[in-house]
Amino acid sequence: MVIYLIGFMGSGKTFWAEKLSARLNLPWFDLDKLIEEQEGTDVREIFSVKGEEHFRQVEHALLKGISTSFNDPVGMQAILSCGGGTPCFHDNMDLMNASGKTVWLNPPVHILASRLTRDSGERPLLAGKKGEELENFISLKLDARRTWYEKAGVIINEPVPSLQGIINELAK
Ligand code: S3P
Numbered sequence: 001m002v003i004y005l006i007g008f009m010g011s012g013k014t015f016w017a018e019k020l021s022a023r024l025n026l027p028w029f030d031l032d033k034l035i036e037e038q039e040g041t042d043v044r045e046i047f048s049v050k051g052e053e054h055f056r057q058v059e060h061a062l063l064k065g066i067s068t069s070f071n072d073p074v075g076m077q078a079i080l081s082c083g084g085g086t087p088c089f090h091d092n093m094d095l096m097n098a099s100g101k102t103v104w105l106n107p108p109v110h111i112l113a114s115r116l117t118r119d120s121g122e123r124p125l126l127a128g129k130k131g132e133e134l135e136n137f138i139s140l141k142l143d144a145r146r147t148w149y150e151k152a153g154v155i156i157n158e159p160v161p162s163l164q165g166i167i168n169e170l171a172k
Contacts, residue, residue, distance in 0.1 A: 002070045002078050002100035003170065006152060008142050009084040009123055010115040011105040012160070017081035019163050028079040031086060034062045043083075047124040059083065060090040067099035076101075076170070085125075087148040097151060101170060104152035109139050111158065 003020065005013040014030060021028035032043055035058050039046050046055050063086065070077035087093040087102075096102050113135040116126060129137055154169045161169070 001072055001074065001076060002066060002080050002096070003076055004096045004100055004102045005079065005081045005105060006087050006096070006102055006149060007084065007105035007107075008112055008138065008145070008149075009126065010112045010119070011084070011107055013081040013105060016103075016105065016163075016166065017079045020166065021079045023163055023167065024076060024079070026076060026079050028081070029066060030081045031059060031062060031066075032083050034066075035059055035083075038062065042122070044122060044124050044127075056085070056089040059086060060092060063092055063095060067095055071099065085145070087151070088145050093148045093151045097153065101154060102152040103154045103156060103166070103170070104149045105156050105160070106149070107158050107160075109135060109142060112138050112142075 003026075005017050005020075007013055017028050017030065020026070035046065035055065036042050038058060039050075041049075043055070046058075063080075063082075066078070066080055082096075087096070093102070116123075116134060116138065117130060125141075126134065126137070154166075154172075156166060156169070160166075
């Protein structure tokens with residue numbers, strides 16, 4: 001099975017995926033990177049040239065591929081850091097819950113906003129947004145996505161436990 005890290009942009013999916021992969025000695029894949037490899041260009045370009053719908057189709061197909069490649073029903077076989085929107089399209093949340101364990105990293109809006117202020121350049125959905133506009137956008141989008149995120153098997157709220165704390169949650 002796959003450990004799927006989900007959550008809003010800036011929630012720490014890449015950070016924790018790297019740590020979990022090293023500690024558990026499991027391969028780590030990043031869904032956005034797989035999409036970029038397959039499409040031969042970056043996420044921003046895919047959104048602007050081929051559109052979000054195309055991006056979501058490729059995202060779903062690659063997710064399906066990962067879920068079937070690591071199909072041991074019990075053992076942890078790989079870590080996948082997803083994109084912020086992955087759970088909300090094409091029944092991806094059900095697919096992930098059926099093939100592994102989903103972990104929702106759920107920092108509050110002000111933490112997301114401060115991280116994304118520093119690091120928004122690559123993200124097409126955030127293009128041009130800053131300050132109050134960025135914070136309002138995050139708040140509305142997070143509320144709209146909550147229904148999917150809440151289906152996660154493990155929910156990590158702030159303050160985030162230690163790496164071992166997260167691993168303990170995974171083992172439950
Ligand atoms: C998206 C989040 C991004 C990337 C794309 C769309 C989203 O991933 O998949 O820009 O819809 O929230 P990160 O969460 O890794 O930034």
